[in-house]
Amino acid sequence: MTTQTGYAVHQIARPTGFPTADDFAYVRTPVPTPAPGTALVHNLLLSVDPYHRGLMDGGEGGFELGTPLEGRAVGRVVASRDPGLAEGDLVFHRRGWRTHALVTLGVDGTRRLRNHDGVPLEAYLSILGGTGLTAYAALTRTAALREGEDLFVSAAAGGVGTATGHIARLLGARRIIGSAGSAAKVAHLTGELGFDAAFDYHDGPVGEQLAQAAAAGGGGIDVYVDNVGGDHLEGAIDVLREFGRIAWVGAISMYNGDRSPAAPRNLFEVVHKSLRLEGVLVRHHTNLQDELEEFLVPHLRSGRIGTDTTVAQGFDHTVEAFLGMLHGDNLGKMLVRVEG
Numbered sequence: 001m002t003t004q005t006g007y008a009v010h011q012i013a014r015p016t017g018f019p020t021a022d023d024f025a026y027v028r029t030p031v032p033t034p035a036p037g038t039a040l041v042h043n044l045l046l047s048v049d050p051y052h053r054g055l056m057d058g059g060e061g062g063f064e065l066g067t068p069l070e071g072r073a074v075g076r077v078v079a080s081r082d083p084g085l086a087e088g089d090l091v092f093h094r095r096g097w098r099t100h101a102l103v104t105l106g107v108d109g110t111r112r113l114r115n116h117d118g119v120p121l122e123a124y125l126s127i128l129g130g131t132g133l134t135a136y137a138a139l140t141r142t143a144a145l146r147e148g149e150d151l152f153v154s155a156a157a158g159g160v161g162t163a164t165g166h167i168a169r170l171l172g173a174r175r176i177i178g179s180a181g182s183a184a185k186v187a188h189l190t191g192e193l194g195f196d197a198a199f200d201y202h203d204g205p206v207g208e209q210l211a212q213a214a215a216a217g218g219g220g221i222d223v224y225v226d227n228v229g230g231d232h233l234e235g236a237i238d239v240l241r242e243f244g245r246i247a248w249v250g251a252i253s254m255y256n257g258d259r260s261p262a263a264p265r266n267l268f269e270v271v272h273k274s275l276r277l278e279g280v281l282v283r284h285h286t287n288l289q290d291e292l293e294e295f296l297v298p299h300l301r302s303g304r305i306g307t308d309t310t311v312a313q314g315f316d317h318t319v320e321a322f323l324g325m326l327h328g329d330n331l332g333k334m335l336v337r338v339e340g
């Protein structure tokens, strides 16, 4: 596909369970002309995210059928009638799933990228984007992780998971345990990313595997960043120490199937152990964006941490990238480079 013509992904059917490629269509669209107060952006990178799955069910705030989908993106301004944006500016905005977008500075989160020297563009949709911000808010605000504490994170090899591992290490966590969906991911966590222990949740009951991983470090954890829900949450509640904290970020085990899972069956342990369980929504933490960048950019520059992305090449792989992410094909944050 050439970007001389615009393309957008439309949802054309409501999925039941896992979505399939038949639920989407690539639609050719005229490249829009900016009206006064707007700028035309040629998208460079798109983010495909678990929350998109929920929006695909429709209902209030959900995606409408037959219109371009929305998502985080970074792109370059190619024509501007917005006095705040100049041709050539790199911007973050939410009009992804398409090759070209009309945006207005300050509207729907559209902002100019700070363009830190030595930081790749991918970082702005991964560890410096909503993904990293979620992990940062979960650790520094919701769970208030302290130096020397032990942490468990689920979906640890994904976007929020890898960001959580990096940030927790920088904050001085003692042991970091992760769960993921394959032996290769487990090896990546303990090998490349410096996790102290990791396990494949397919290999046995999550609670037992987590208890074993924690026992190797003396037993117990202080903080759980939950990306998965269900049996992961139940296992973590069992292993958390008194006064432990759960930052509940997501429940991907529920997004494509049973929305009322059997687990956790041990919720009352929250009382027995004086635990704190609190939900995290990144949109309530956008005020931390500058703080996140100041905290992480020196470590990205020095190479101490990476951006951790899987990048699909070409806009026509957007749907495939989204479906692949739901099935666990990604290491780090799943992105799409518009020009393959």
Ligand SMILES: NC(=O)c1ccc[n+]([C@@H]2O[C@H](COP(=O)([O-])OP(=O)(O)OC[C@H]3O[C@@H](n4cnc5c(N)ncnc54)[C@H](OP(=O)(O)O)[C@@H]3O)[C@@H](O)[C@H]2O)c1
Pocket: 049, 050, 051, 130, 131, 134, 155, 156, 157, 158, 159, 160, 161, 179, 180, 181, 182, 185, 201, 227, 228, 248, 249, 250, 251, 252, 253, 254, 280, 281, 282, 283, 325, 326, 327, 328, 329, 330, 332, 333, 334
């Ligand atoms: N609250 C917020 O504001 C906020 C913001 C961003 C993200 N989130 C949530 O954070 C979580 C991670 O998001 P992300 O963008 O970083 O995605 P991600 O972790 O990069 O990708 C999703 C991963 O989920 C795992 N997965 C899929 N089905 C699973 C299942 N049944 N059980 C366990 N793991 C499963 C897959 O890895 P495996 O191979 O390991 O299975 C897949 O790679 C999601 O729950 C998302 O909704 C919340």
